[in-house]
Amino acid sequence: xxxxxxxxxxxxxxxxxxxxxxxxxxxxxxxxxxxxxxxxxxxxxxxxxxxxxxxxxxxxxxxxxxxxxxxxxxxxxxxxxxxxxxxxxxxxxxxxxxxxxxxxxxxxxxxxxxxxxxxxxxxxxxxxxxxxxxxxxxxxxxxxxxxxxxxxxxxxxxxxxxxxxxxxxxxxxxxxxxxxxxxxxxxxxxxxxxxxxxxxxxxxxxxxxxxxxxxxxxxxxxxxxxxxxxxxxxxxxxxxxxxxxxxxxxxxxxxxxxxxxxxxxxxxxxxxxxxxxx
Numbered sequence: 342x343x344x345x346x347x348x349x350x351x352x353x354x355x356x357x358x359x360x361x362x363x364x365x366x367x368x369x370x371x372x373x374x375x376x377x378x379x380x381x382x383x384x385x386x387x388x389x390x391x392x393x394x395x396x397x398x399x400x401x402x403x404x405x406x407x408x409x410x411x412x413x414x415x416x417x418x419x420x421x422x423x424x425x426x427x428x429x430x431x432x433x434x435x436x437x438x439x440x441x442x443x444x445x446x447x448x449x450x451x452x453x454x455x456x457x458x459x460x461x462x463x464x465x466x467x468x469x470x471x472x473x474x475x476x477x478x479x480x481x482x483x484x485x486x487x488x489x490x491x492x493x494x495x496x497x498x499x500x501x502x503x504x505x506x507x508x509x510x511x512x513x514x515x516x517x518x519x520x521x522x523x524x525x526x527x528x529x530x531x532x533x534x535x536x537x538x539x540x541x542x543x544x545x546x547x548x549x550x551x552x553x554x555x556x557x558x559x560x561x562x563x564x565x566x567x568x569x570x571x572x573x574x575x576x577x578x579x580x581x582x583x584x585x586x587x588x589x590x591x592x593x594x595x596x597x598x599x600x601x602x603x604x605x606x607x608x609x610x611x612x613x614x615x616x617x618x619x
Contacts, residue, residue: 415525417525417526417528417529418529420450420451420529420532420533423449423450423529424446424447424448424449424450425446427449427450427526427529428444428445428446428449430522430525430526431444431449431522432444433518434514434515434518434519434522435510435513435514436513436515439506439510440510442473443472443473443507443510444471444472444473445470445471445472445473448469448471449471450526450529450530450533451533451536452469452470452471453471453530454530454533454534454537454544455469455471455537456470456471457544457547457548457551458534458537458539458547460551460554460555460587461547461550461551461554462554462585463554463584463585463586463587463588464585464586464587465586465587465590475503475504475507477503479496479500479574479593480496480497480499480500480503481494481495481496481497481500481567481574482494482495482497484564484566491568491570492568492569493566493567493568493577494566494567494568494569494574495564495565495566495567496564496565496567496592496593496595498595500593500595501594501595501596501597501598502595504593504594504595504598505598508594508598508601508602509601511601511602511605512601512602512604512605514605516605516608516609516612517612519609519612520609520612520613520616523613523616524616527544527545530544531544534547545613545616548613549610549613549614552606552609552610552613553610554585554587554588555587555591555602555603555606556603556606556607556610557588558584558587558588558591558592558599558603559581559584559588559592560596560599561581561592561596565581565592566578576589576592
């Protein structure tokens with residue numbers, strides 16, 4: 342082996358320098374592997390679910406409307422103490438209460454029953470009617486003088502107009518309400534009808550028969566002639582004079598008013614005829 346110790350020492354120093362350079366330029370500049378960051382639990386969320394900075398108004402649901410107290414069923418008054426309520430019910434059939442001036446205050450149920458019973462034969466009650474009589478006298482116009490000296494008259498338009506108000510009120514009656522009140526009062530109507538002593542008679546059938554009598558009243562075209570042999574006027578035509586009183590009344594009120602009355606009676610009949618009878 343050649344060389345001295347000194348040469349070996351120099352060779353070792355050069356080798357150490359080269360190794361250091363390689364470390365400095367290679368190892369030092371090599372990127373270090375990333376070390377994952379430690380995982381930490383998130384801090385609990387202490388923020389309230391409702392924004393405390395702008396508190397919202399509480400939503401209050403509307404309270405349900407209180408139910409009205411149940412009305413007690415209306416009690417039917419006794420026949421002998423029924424006048425006030427029966428009259429009030431009849432008056433309520435007109436929208437403005439104008440029927441008040443026409444309906445009598447006493448024995449209301451009994452008088453209407455008696456009127457119906459009389460009307461089934463086509464007649465009229467001369468007194469004790471359930472309504473007040475029309476004021477004033479019959480209005481006529483002189484038409485001619487016959488060869489025998491008998492004067493002939495005709496019913497005037499002014500006479501027909503005397504009936505305009507009661508006919509108007511009758512035509513304005515609430516049919517459904519009238520039928521309802523009829524059903525309510527029927528036990529008392531039946532009771533009063535029984536007081537007449539009629540056997541095997543049905544008041545409901547009597548009502549329908551009375552309506553039919555009015556509906557069957559004849560309709561006369563042209564002027565209705567009258568004569569006055571005594572104090573009272575009579576129809577010149579003997580056939581008309583022999584008619585029942587209800588038919589005569591339908592002529593006296595005039596053709597227009599008679600048509601309105603019949604129209605209303607047909608409405609009432611349609612509402613009444615399907616009701617159960619006694």
